[in-house]
Amino acid sequence: QVNLDVQHFLPEEISVKTADGYIVVEGKHEEKKDDHGFVSRSFTRRYALPEGTHPETVESKLSSDGVLTITAPKKVSDVSKAERPVPIAKTGPVRKEIKDRTVPDEPKEEEK
Structure with missing residues (x-):
């Protein structure tokens, strides 16, 4: 993450781009008259x-x-293919009664 003080520039006078492995920040405003x-x-x-x-x-x-803040999140590493146990957390009751949801066997046709 990078923070830049660009308070002397209008938003349209600032550009941020990526090129050739770099982040390039540019700011430019034309001549402005001041007291001097x-x-x-x-x-x-x-x-x-x-x-x-x-x-x-x-x-x-x-x-x-x-303040211009630029962030460049790192790539998430590849998902591990190694086996790992997943713990089962114990919680309070979800339902008072769980109905049996098994499908009954279909009646078999008698052989002739």
Whole structure:
């Protein structure tokens, strides 16, 4: 997870993308006039994707106070094929009476 302070940029001035095993964050706004003249800001940040992370799982969120949070969940390892016992937890009663749900045998045809 990465947190970036991007409060000087509007949401539409920020982009997050994945490319060639990296997360690339860019921010740029055109010249704006302030008390001392004109200001132009831009930045580019590149972060290597952690090993075992799929690029399509990367997510980004922008908070109302200008913090961009990028998360890259790691891939869940393959399900183990090894046998393991599953414990049975004891609980209170589910029903007072459980009816027998077995299917009765069908009558057999007599042989002639």
